[in-house]
Amino acid sequence: MNQERFRISNKQRKFAFSLLGLGGLAVAIAFFLDPQRAWANILLNNVYFLFLAVSGLVFIAIHYLTSAGWWVGLRRIPEAMTAFIPVGGGLMLLLFFGRHSLYEWTDTETVAHDAVLLGKAAYLNTPFFFARMIGIIAIWSLFAMMLRKRSIEQDRTGGWSAHQNLYRLSALFLPVFAVTLTIASVDWLMSLEPHWFSTIFTFYTFSGLFLNGITFITLATVLLKQRGYLQSFLNDDHLHDLGKLVFAFSSFWAYIWVCQYLLIWYSNIPEETVYYHLRTDMNWGWLFLLNLAMNWAIPFLVLLPRSSKRNPAVLQRVCVLLLIGHWLDLYIMGFPRVASLRSIGPLEVLITMGYAAGFFLITGRALSQAPLAPRNDPYL
Amino acid sequence: MIHPPLIDGRPTVQQVTKDICRPLHARPGLAWIAAFLCALTALLMGVGLVTYEIRTGIGTWGLNKTIGWAFDITNFVFWVGIGHAGTLISAILLLFRQKWRTSINRAAEAMTIFAVLCAAVFPVIHMGRPWLAFWVFPYPNTRGPLWVNFRSPLLWDVFAISTYFTISLVFWYIGMIPDLATFRDRAEKKWQKVVYGFLSVGWNGSNRTWSRYETLCLILAGLATPLVVSVHTIVSMDFATSVIPGWHTTIFPPYFVVGAVFSGFAMVTTLLIVTRKVMNLENYITMRHLEAVAKVILTTGSIVGLAYLTELFTSWYSGSSYEQFAFKNRIIGPYGWTYVIMVTCNVITPQFLWVKKIRTNIVTLFIISIIVNIGMWFERFVIIMTSLHRDYLPSSWAMYRPTFVEVGTLIGTFGLFFTCFLIFARVLPVIAMWEVKPLAAELISPHRESSHG
Numbered sequence: 039m040n041q042e043r044f045r046i047s048n049k050q051r052k053f054a055f056s057l058l059g060l061g062g063l064a065v066a067i068a069f070f071l072d073p074q075r076a077w078a079n080i081l082l083n084n085v086y087f088l089f090l091a092v093s094g095l096v097f098i099a100i101h102y103l104t105s106a107g108w109w110v111g112l113r114r115i116p117e118a119m120t121a122f123i124p125v126g127g128g129l130m131l132l133l134f135f136g137r138h139s140l141y142e143w144t145d146t147e148t149v150a151h152d153a154v155l156l157g158k159a160a161y162l163n164t165p166f167f168f169a170r171m172i173g174i175i176a177i178w179s180l181f182a183m184m185l186r187k188r189s190i191e192q193d194r195t196g197g198w199s200a201h202q203n204l205y206r207l208s209a210l211f212l213p214v215f216a217v218t219l220t221i222a223s224v225d226w227l228m229s230l231e232p233h234w235f236s237t238i239f240t241f242y243t244f245s246g247l248f249l250n251g252i253t254f255i256t257l258a259t260v261l262l263k264q265r266g267y268l269q270s271f272l273n274d275d276h277l278h279d280l281g282k283l284v285f286a287f288s289s290f291w292a293y294i295w296v297c298q299y300l301l302i303w304y305s306n307i308p309e310e311t312v313y314y315h316l317r318t319d320m321n322w323g324w325l326f327l328l329n330l331a332m333n334w335a336i337p338f339l340v341l342l343p344r345s346s347k348r349n350p351a352v353l354q355r356v357c358v359l360l361l362i363g364h365w366l367d368l369y370i371m372g373f374p375r376v377a378s379l380r381s382i383g384p385l386e387v388l389i390t391m392g393y394a395a396g397f398f399l400i401t402g403r404a405l406s407q408a409p410l411a412p413r414n415d416p417y418l
Numbered sequence: 419m420i421h422p423p424l425i426d427g428r429p430t431v432q433q434v435t436k437d438i439c440r441p442l443h444a445r446p447g448l449a450w451i452a453a454f455l456c457a458l459t460a461l462l463m464g465v466g467l468v469t470y471e472i473r474t475g476i477g478t479w480g481l482n483k484t485i486g487w488a489f490d491i492t493n494f495v496f497w498v499g500i501g502h503a504g505t506l507i508s509a510i511l512l513l514f515r516q517k518w519r520t521s522i523n524r525a526a527e528a529m530t531i532f533a534v535l536c537a538a539v540f541p542v543i544h545m546g547r548p549w550l551a552f553w554v555f556p557y558p559n560t561r562g563p564l565w566v567n568f569r570s571p572l573l574w575d576v577f578a579i580s581t582y583f584t585i586s587l588v589f590w591y592i593g594m595i596p597d598l599a600t601f602r603d604r605a606e607k608k609w610q611k612v613v614y615g616f617l618s619v620g621w622n623g624s625n626r627t628w629s630r631y632e633t634l635c636l637i638l639a640g641l642a643t644p645l646v647v648s649v650h651t652i653v654s655m656d657f658a659t660s661v662i663p664g665w666h667t668t669i670f671p672p673y674f675v676v677g678a679v680f681s682g683f684a685m686v687t688t689l690l691i692v693t694r695k696v697m698n699l700e701n702y703i704t705m706r707h708l709e710a711v712a713k714v715i716l717t718t719g720s721i722v723g724l725a726y727l728t729e730l731f732t733s734w735y736s737g738s739s740y741e742q743f744a745f746k747n748r749i750i751g752p753y754g755w756t757y758v759i760m761v762t763c764n765v766i767t768p769q770f771l772w773v774k775k776i777r778t779n780i781v782t783l784f785i786i787s788i789i790v791n792i793g794m795w796f797e798r799f800v801i802i803m804t805s806l807h808r809d810y811l812p813s814s815w816a817m818y819r820p821t822f823v824e825v826g827t828l829i830g831t832f833g834l835f836f837t838c839f840l841i842f843a844r845v846l847p848v849i850a851m852w853e854v855k856p857l858a859a860e861l862i863s864p865h866r867e868s869s870h871g
Contacts, residue, residue, distance in 0.1 A: 154737035161735065237732045304659040
């Protein structure tokens with residue numbers, strides 16, 4: 039069985055839509071119970087899925103730029119992920135209505151009585167914040183659209199010049215991405231605690247974002263192969279390569295995590311330790327450790343042997359663990375300051391499931407719109 | 419073409435051996451002798467100055483009560499940084515199956531080892547009593563309960579750098595064994611046969627030997643990869659674990675690592691451009707290698723630029739007046755000119771490499787690599803010096819100026835570096851023959867593809 043095109047079955051579609059409905063219902067209930075918690079959930083999932091979508095773009099750009107050949111067979115997967123960028127971006131803009139629940143600095147009264155916040159007001163103010171957000175989303179959407187369009191054109195026209203175009207576009211995207219991601223991480227995540235600062239923060243969000251992207255692509259590859267897609271394009275060596283990437287970037291994430299934690303712990307400057315003080319107290323401490331276990335310790339030990347990187351069943355489980363782990367990582371970054379109490383309950387789960395279903399429907403649709411394996415790529 | 423051949427001139431496998439074993443039979447050329455004499459002179463001058471400094475004391479340096487670290491630690495970080503390219507090329511690029519590493523890995527690894535040696539000179543002489551340098555190692559001793567301070571990043575440095583040096587040396591040597599065996603087999607003089615025979619540890623080239631050998635290389639690469647990252651991470655922590663504005667910033671570890679790769683590749687470019695010319699290796703170290711290296715320089719240079727911007731922005735964003743002052747002083751203070759040099763050399767200059775014509779031109783590439791070398795030296799000077807010279811107490815603000823002893827010691831380490839490198843180029847295989855030969859064979863019969871790793 040070797041199917042040309044991906045198709046969402048009716049059963050899957052129904053299931054996804056019901057999850058989407060449940061998620062919507064959960065959001066409504068959350069607003070009814072605790073609007074602040076609802077907004078925190080929306081921010082968390084917006085960032086999670088928008089970053090996941092953008093990671094596809096980064097994955098594509100890096101592979102074009104390094105003239106990689108091994109990945110061509112699975113290129114449609116990251117391409118499909120990028121289809122979510124405009125939707126995720128639109129959802130981000132909703133934060134305008136929840137800004138007072140999330141961002142302390144949007145309250146002019148508070149800022150007026152706080153010397154530190156007053157000093158940052160030139161950067162952290164509502165109009166500028168949302169102008170930056172719109173700019174970032176527009177840039178990411180534009181690149182996603184252009185890359186996708188050219189890639190599908192290449193199926194028809196083929197040839198070297200189409201490839202060169204994609205190569206140039208990738209070269210342009212990466213520096214733009216570096217700057218926009220820096221702004222996005224400072225704005226959307228770091229400014230949740232506007233007194234706190236850490237220069238490594240962008241590297242930290244990037245390490246999580248890229249790891250999550252590779253993990254998702256690996257999981258998607260395993261699942262597609264299980265269902266009989268891409269059989270002639272992807273073999274165990276591809277899985278092995280993906281497994282190695284997951285292994286490497288999980289370790290990279292851990293490295294950046296240690297750098298930030300160790301330096302702040304060691305210097306013990308009150309302005310900085312406040313961040314970890316909150317996250318390692320009685321309420322959050324065990325999640326803090328769980329985060330390290332899920333995102334690094336377990337994947338590291340499991341993926342160390344060669345055989346497990348070539349085993350789809352093992353890869354699949356590790357990927358699911360990591361995808362949840364990254365959610366937890368963002369939860370620990372975002373929630374402690376916004377929602378005063380630790381709260382991972384049915385609401386959080388249902389809202390996230392709703393987002394996941396939406397992500398599945400949109401990427402699945404994008405995946406079904408083009409042949410699953412690219413044609414006429416010079417590297418095929 | 420999708421993958422243009424990495425080596426030029428379609429040499430036969432035999433030709434590869436002949437070209438790379440040439441120094442074994444030929445006398446050194448005039449250029450080599452001249453270069454060697456220059457390097458040796460610099461080295462001897464360095465030895466003389468260090469001897470003078472040790473006999474007289476650290477007072478021969480320009481340090482004062484405010485600025486306790488300046489020229490020597492700058493040189494230390496500079497040389498350790500240069501040492502990063504070699505193991506990155508041989509270990510990380512091996513794991514990424516990048517074939518363009520094959521012609522340049524040997525020389526780059528040699529460079530790593532010599533650079534780490536040069537780096538080690540500085541902390542050792544800074545101790546003041548270098549004959550007691552072994553006190554940095556933790557061992558049961560008769561000095562009472564006096565142990566090394568395990569909490570100090572300076573001690574972590576001792577471990578990180580000595581481990582790195584050891585593994586790099588082992589990796590370099592192991593990688594050379596098949597080529598040393600070739601040297602042994604082609605040696606004509608008695609002493610050559612004895613020395614290369616000893617060094618090649620009875621290599622017989624059998625299938626089983628090769629199979630084990632390649633496994634060993636992969637394992638070593640896996641072990642060396644985290645080491646490459648760890649060394650400059652720890653070096654950065656010498657500064658970042660402090661509470662000094664300009665030193666304490668969380669971005670330091672990855673930013674130092676990237677900066678180290680940046681400076682290391684710049685030095686690789688400088689050296690390779692000279693080596694290929696002087697030793698007639700233009701067919702093996704080709705434009706494709708240099709272009710790939712140039713792209714690494716462009717990438718890492720841009721990341722370093724992003725880190726500068728992040729630091730600058732965060733110092734403002736932090737709202738901490740100390741942070742803000744540290745950076746203001748760095749840029750418009752009395753040492754502002756060093757900041758200008760740093761940004762011009764490290765961020766602006768590499769951007770020219772976006773242009774294909776510039777990055778595939780030997781002359782421009784050579785110039786840019788020199789500029790980056792200079793810029794990266796200044797980066798360390800800026801970080802170390804400008805953060806120190808105006809501290810919390812304005813009454814203790816001070817200026818610093820290197821003495822001739824310090825400048826001479828730096829030149830002396832360049833002498834050490836080039837003396838070692840020139841000897842290496844004469845007596846050991848500069849290019850990994852056994853790794854280049856498959857590429858040459860592929861050019862002759864293209865259906866031979868190497869297997870998947």
